[in-house]
Amino acid sequence: MLTLKFTDGTITLSEVGEHTALIDGLAVFDGRVGLWRAKASHYAQIVRRLHGQVPYADDVKAYAELSVHESAPRPLRPYQSAAIDAWLAAKRRGVVILPTGAGKSYVALKCLLACQRSTLILAPTIDLVQQWVSDISQRLGRPIGQYGGGEKDLQDITVATYDSGVLMMPWYGNRFGLLICDECHHLPSGVTSTAADACIAPFRLGLTATPERSDGMHARLDELIGPEVHRSQIAELEGNFLANYQAEVLHVALDPDEQESYTANRKEYLAFARKVGIDFGAPDGWQRFIAAAARDPQGRHAMRCYREQKRLSRASRAKLRAVWELICDHAGERMIVFTEDNDTAYEIGRRFILPVMTHHTKGSERKHMLAQFRNGSWPVIVTSKVLNEGVDVPEAAVGIIVSGSGSIREHVQRLGRLLRPGAGKVAMLYEILSANTAEAYTSQRRRSHVAFDGEEEIDWS
Numbered sequence: 001m002l003t004l005k006f007t008d009g010t011i012t013l014s015e016v017g018e019h020t021a022l023i024d025g026l027a028v029f030d031g032r033v034g035l036w037r038a039k040a041s042h043y044a045q046i047v048r049r050l051h052g053q054v055p056y057a058d059d060v061k062a063y064a065e066l067s068v069h070e071s072a073p074r075p076l077r078p079y080q081s082a083a084i085d086a087w088l089a090a091k092r093r094g095v096v097i098l099p100t101g102a103g104k105s106y107v108a109l110k111c112l113l114a115c116q117r118s119t120l121i122l123a124p125t126i127d128l129v130q131q132w133v134s135d136i137s138q139r140l141g142r143p144i145g146q147y148g149g150g151e152k153d154l155q156d157i158t159v160a161t162y163d164s165g166v167l168m169m170p171w172y173g174n175r176f177g178l179l180i181c182d183e184c185h186h187l188p189s190g191v192t193s194t195a196a197d198a199c200i201a202p203f204r205l206g207l208t209a210t211p212e213r214s215d216g217m218h219a220r221l222d223e224l225i226g227p228e229v230h231r232s233q234i235a236e237l238e239g240n241f242l243a244n245y246q247a248e249v250l251h252v253a254l255d256p257d258e259q260e261s262y263t264a265n266r267k268e269y270l271a272f273a274r275k276v277g278i279d280f281g282a283p284d285g286w287q288r289f290i291a292a293a294a295r296d297p298q299g300r301h302a303m304r305c306y307r308e309q310k311r312l313s314r315a316s317r318a319k320l321r322a323v324w325e326l327i328c329d330h331a332g333e334r335m336i337v338f339t340e341d342n343d344t345a346y347e348i349g350r351r352f353i354l355p356v357m358t359h360h361t362k363g364s365e366r367k368h369m370l371a372q373f374r375n376g377s378w379p380v381i382v383t384s385k386v387l388n389e390g391v392d393v394p395e396a397a398v399g400i401i402v403s404g405s406g407s408i409r410e411h412v413q414r415l416g417r418l419l420r421p422g423a424g425k426v427a428m429l430y431e432i433l434s435a436n437t438a439e440a441y442t443s444q445r446r447r448s449h450v451a452f453d454g455e456e457e458i459d460w461s
């Protein structure tokens with residue numbers, strides 16, 4: 001009899017005989033073991049093809065049917081109901097796109113309850129894993145497993161980091177019927193995608209505010225999780241389910257000596273790039289510049305010049321003065337100051353005696369800082385990238401972007417940190433740019449999103 005087994009994160013099929021047409025395109029013959037082999041993620045498709053066509057033994061499926069209930073259900077918002085209905089209609093596979101603060105995790109909980117199958121939830125950071133474990137255990141009133149951060153507790157409902165998911169799948173990839181991927185734009189990255197490939201879960205849900213990736217790999221989400229089934233934009237929810245907001249871009253001029261240094265350093269590194277034929281507009285332009293700089297003493301000097309002009313545009317004295325002016329203008333309001341790099345974050349912290357949170361900040365210290373921010377004892381917090389994504393940040397009304405990457409996702413995520421609704425609340429997001437520098441091009445890329453269509457540009461120079 002044709003038999004399916006789960007083997008090291010794959011499915012092996014024995015005694016296929018003349019039925020190879022039924023698994024065409026889903027499995028290949030593995031001559032090393034004399035068996036047909038398929039990705040674990042093809043489990044549901046293979047079973048559907050075999051069902052009613054040929055007798056088979058299924059030794060793969062090891063997930064359980066559950067009977068879990070929410071202890072205190074709350075009303076669903078219309079867009080949450082629409083997202084859940086669309087996911088159910090798509091055979092319980094697909095990606096739901098909702099802005100930060102719109103209640104993605106509650107949508108996931110309702111999908112879990114609709115499936116009633118053993119569930120694995122993947123999240124990119126241990127902070128998010130712990131947040132999921134705390135939230136679901138409270139809502140369902142039952143123990144929730146955790147993998148990652150030193151924990152290896154496997155339960156019918158388990159939360160793990162993506163990295164832990166990759167490592168555990170060869171052993172436990174057949175233990176879950178529902179796979180939920182939080183911040184699912186991480187999933188297509190390199191080896192991370194094997195967390196989905198090596199899992200048999202027939203039901204899959206992806207959650208994100210911004211699925212698009214600059215490398216185009218977001219196209220793989222359809223294969224790994226399912227199609228986009230619902231999308232709500234910030235503008236659709238603003239004023240009802242999210243706070244009203246305003247976005248302003250402030251252009252500040254470098255001090256004369258900094259402008260002179262910026263221009264000289266930029267001229268040096270661009271001259272080297274032209275000399276060795278580097279086109280920064282090409283997909284591999286930056287990688288080629290790094291390689292050329294490593295081989296040539298003049299190139300190493302050019303790299304130092306690149307870093308210096310970048311430092312000047314990211315953290316000029318004029319920018320820091322503008323940060324202080326905005327902090328004074330919004331005295332008494334809770335605000336987050338965002339930077340691209342740790343050095344700038346620490347410089348702002350030292351200069352204005354403000355708490356700074358980076359990836360170096362320990363978990364216990366982060367919790368203390370966010371608690372102080374929540375109760376208003378520390379009304380301003382400075383961070384590099386730690387608060388961009390996922391972490392449940394207390395309500396803030398003002399965001400100040402001192403520097404950032406060209407990522408649209410990062411920019412939208414930073415706005416999302418401010419959009420918790422409040423009576424009469426109008427959130428303010430300021431982006432400070434160094435005038436007459438290349439920052440304008442980076443800023444233009446990251447603001448290519450409908451959320452920033454109505455923003456105002458102001459020249460402070």
